[in-house]
Amino acid sequence: MRHSLRNLLSGAALALLAGLAPVTGASAETLRYATIGEPPSLDVHMGTATIAATIGQHMFETLYAFDSTFEPQPLLASGEQLLDDGRTIVMTLRQGVKFHNGKEMTAEDVVASLKRWGEFGARGKLLMANATSLEATGPYEVTLKLSEPNGAWKSMLAFPNGGPVIYPSEIVTAAAGEPIAPENYVGTGPFKFKEWRGNRHVELVKFDEYVGVDAPADGYAGARVAEVDAIRFIPVPDVGTRVSGVQAGDYDYAEFISGDLYGVLKDDPSVKIHLSGAPIFGLMFMNSKEGPLANNFELRRAIQTALNKEEALRVSVGEEALWKANGSFFPEGNIWYTEAGTEAYSEGNPEKAKEMAAAAGYDGTPIKLLVSTNYKTHFDQATVFTRQLADAGINVQMVVVDWATLLKKRAQPDQWDMFVTHHGNIPDPILLTALNDSYPGWWATEDKTALKAKFTGTSDLAARRAAWSELQALIYEQVPTIKVGDVYSYDIASPSLKGMGETTLIWPHFWGVSK
Amino acid sequence: MLKVRNLVVAAGSPSAELDIVSDVSFEIKRGEVLGLVGESGSGKSITSLAVMGLLPHPHIWVRSGAIELDGADITEEPPHLRVERGHGGVSMIFQEPMTSLNPVLRIGEQIEEAVRVHDGSTGETARIRARELLEMVRIPDARLQLNAYPHELSGGMRQRVMIAIALACRPQVLIADEPTTALDVTVQMQVLSLIRELCDAFDMGVLFITHDLGVVSELADRVAVMYGGKLAETGPVADLFRNPLHPYTGGLMGCVPDPGAGHRRFRTIPGQAPKPGEVPQGCKFAPRCDHVQPVCRSGAIPAVAAGPAHAAYCHHPLSRELT
Amino acid sequence: MTTKLRSFLSVFAARPVALLGLVYLVTIVTVALGADVIAPYAPEAIEPINRLSPPSWGHLFGTDHFGRDTFSRVLHGSRLALLIGVGVVSFALATGVPIGIVSALFPRLGRVLMRMVDVMMAFPSLLLALGLIVILGQSVANAILAIGVIYLTTTARITYGVTLRLREETYVEAARSMGASTVWMIRRHILPNMISPLLVQASFVFAFAQLGAASLDFLGLGAPPEIPSWGNMLAESRIYITRAPWLLFYPGLMIVLTAFSLNLVGDVLRDRLDPRFREMLSNRQRR
């Protein structure tokens, strides 16, 4: 009797201790990833949100994937043949790949997915607009025919942001132009969808029947092995909270840490820094349709001349290791890197700008600069630019709105003259928003159209690079948009995570990672 | 029994204090009703609260003098200490029956609370005693009323409940501070006669505070008249009414409709009672007195006596029948 | 006038801390008026090389991530703090008082009006303010409006209660029976008696408006971010809490001191002017 009482008491004490002990919440097998916000949808075809790509790549796979040198390698595909000068692409698929619902992936699924992507997807038209046919030419063979050769086809099929991930055919057919609902998040990746609880988390769990590529992991290519049982993506919008959360062990990984914390965090043993290998760059678009800037390239160049990008980058990013005042739209070392036109990139010369503006007939008309506070860097850069332009006698009025309002307003040409946004890393210049004639700003001069045709009309790399050089020079001449500079974001991780690379390529991935 | 000697009550802060009752002495014996009379602001209520040990500390306090009950000094003791030390012989009923009962507690609970403290009884015993007390103060359906809330009773009934609570404290002296002012005339008489009956039945002393000399003449055995925080005159009720010494007493009586006179004399005292702090030097009544002389305005006031128990503080008493 | 002022000040003499609060408020008003002269730098002057430098003789409160002088920005911020306070109080009084008086004097209309006030009170106040700002757009005027609406309801309720009581009071009844016009009654009897409770209410609304504005700023929906307000300074610098704690400390301190001083002064006024409204006020004050 006494004995059992003692047992009971010690049991209760243990339970109490267990309850009070600072456990990290979930078991060691759940990896906790603190995200900056929530994805709008995880249907990768439809949106280009970074967060959707980050989460989505664990569930959904593309036919090709970039290796660590950004060269596309087969993933769901096993190889391809180019016929007819590159106008016909015959891709063979890996056999025995299972969807999360147990079904085997076949050419039918690939065709349905690529068709939906081509018709409704965020980035699909760039490739599929020129497609004359897309067919399953065998259970594991897909043939794509293009009217023109497209040198960027493989990069486009490998780029998972807004990219052609493969869903089961019945799901894509049913969804058509609407976003796929969470219960139909079925892919072929090493993790499968478990639940999405609004404001709380998205949880993926290990897919036991995953069939991967039989090759060492390299970048996004090669084998994808799920080492943890589950990954939880938890929205933590406050950066300070994300940092202290990793320091305290509440999260294993936290994305988008503010540049100003870099100096402190790089010496902090409780966190490990992962720099992004692919810079994001700020862009300030000009309205080519309406307003004082519409066709006044001289005034645009005056604005360009007034700006000192280094100041803007220093203020908005801070730590010098995290930014680079690079005028080229691609980082140095990238095959698309060129210095064409970049001498005008960051002159920061108010006197010269004043003269140029006067010569352009600028009469002090207020220039409306649309900017959102949802992105601190946007706002910081806009603040610096407004100040610099004021020094050059150019009257800029900031119109500060939230991001949703900005998206709506920028579609209306009479609402703005300039707006600030940013651009993610892309594998091919064709994906640059500025090259899209219908992107707000609506830059569609004859010069542009001619050069763009030259650029896309060939699959010869050297010819395409030359054309891109001219295009970049034209951007500095007609100034449809102004590049602010390269910003290298960084994430932090718990030092106990094993298997993470030193830098992330574009989006961090957690196959091959254990804790 | 209850003796108050040279009581001085001060108000304000220690740095700026002010005597609001000064040098008041009186005595109440068993079975005797002492009427304490004065206009509002004369210090009679403060005196009664001092006797009860209920002065609102720290704003008002007894500066000197003594209050003794059966020889024990209870001056500095609040009621709960008196109970603890066995001096709990004074209880009190207040002017406002409407607000003097706790609105959220049943009548029974409020009486039992007092019973428990003073009898040490609990539970059913306390409840029975509470019912007896209600019956004693002539409340019909006593058993039922125990469960009533104060707002369910009329003013007269509530004052009876207050008396029951006071009786529950088994008092030797009952202080009644203008207990009938707020009541209807008919109810007033019932309550007054109840108090007189209980005084006789329990052989209690009663300190009856009022501004109404008429009530005093009916009820009291002896009278003390206060003016400006001081005693003006004390004496047996018959002597005082027959032969008032202090001009103020005379004035008060002038305010009483005299049923004996052929015409209604209704004289008022000119002027107003002094506010504390504005009291004049010398006799405080001097500014309003018909008989005022220069000597009244300074120095100490002599006591004059017109019998063994009848005295006043005045330079120029109304009556020459002095001893 | 001087005797009135003296009696006003004498209230504070007994409460030295409240006197300090009053002195602080007078200082803030002076600073706000003279910010251009007193501030060593223009509040928007950027100096990226000197960003995030700690407090020094050159920059008393350090600099922010633009290299702007925090001291100068804090000084300029007092302008917006006062503007918001005065704006919110004026709005609440200008709308709440007429609604309250009219409701009390014309019971039929009053039932409808007070019902509407009830509906407004049922709305979560901060969310109501946020919603208004998103609808109207971000500007100082709209921030004032959004916070003012919250206190419109409390002011209307208080005015309603006071007017009802005054209306019952005999002298007002008497005035009415003598054929006095409603306007005369409002001007002669109701408004003068309303000053004390409204003055007290105003000082608290002023204080709570500071906190409300700071909350809106912090959520990024208050004063436009290019305006140096204390709340915006806090919102912008929260990520530097470890790196540059002074950025968070000084603007926060100013908010606390301002709200605290206003509360102290309001407390003294309340004790002095009308203890009856104590409960009413403390019951209804909500950010």
Next chain:
Amino acid sequence: MLAYVLKRTGAAIATLVAASIVIFIFIHLIPGDPIYVMLGDEATPEQVEALRIRLGYDQPIYVQYFYWAGNVLRGDLGTSIFFQEPVTLIIRDGAETSLLLATVTMVWIVALGVPVGVLAAIRQGTWIDQGLSGIAMLLASIPTFWVGLYLILIFAANLGWLPSSGYPSIFEEGGLSNLRYLLLPSLTLAAPNAALILRLTRASMLDVAKEDYVRTARSKGIRPYRVVLRHILRNALLAVVSAFGFTFAALISEAVVTETVFALPGIGRMVVQSILRRDYPVIQGVILVIVCLYLVINLLVDISYRYLDPRVDLE
């Protein structure tokens, strides 16, 4: 009693209908368009139009209202545009955090505000009273997020005693120990509210202490602590209880700032984020629920007076 509850419920429903119309109109006045947010950067005008028709946003606003109200009556608050999930589910998820946070905060408020207010009142005028009242006023003057940020800095980042942010459900792994995630947020939120309750309790105690019946109680010779507890506090709390109700209701929405600082998945932050995303159904649903909660609490407070104060007659 029943008649009273029915009458009050009727009035509450009228308020709710009025509020729902106001909410609906307000929300549709918000500039910006959920469809742009949904479809992202590069949607074509045809896509936008198609989705607008599918969601019914092409209908006149009163048609949209009746459609929505009809669904609400059937217990269907609609589907989130952003999450593609029923609003009721989203609210249920957020409600756990919000209600628990409000409850824990309320415990702090009552546990700190009332006893300390009583202490200040019975020591009225002493340095204890002045000190406590001064601290209370200071706490009521500090912006909550400022307190929150410093609490995180001290207790989470520097000392590492408590989690800095987030809140896993108590129904998940960790169970009730997950409540520790709410410790700092609840303290942050409690500080100014406890200060208000403290001041109210103190003022109310002092008011009641002047009542005649307190003097009666003293005259009976009962002990001072009993006078305070049974006679003063009990009556003083009558004034405080209605403030408890208001405070609890206000905590749900006031928590927005605290939820943002501590990254808590509560309904307050849900509303703010939904406003930014123009997720109309979620905003409408959550605000409707909050208004409903406010009305229910109001009703409960009034009914509770029936039991607390015998003078109140509900008929």
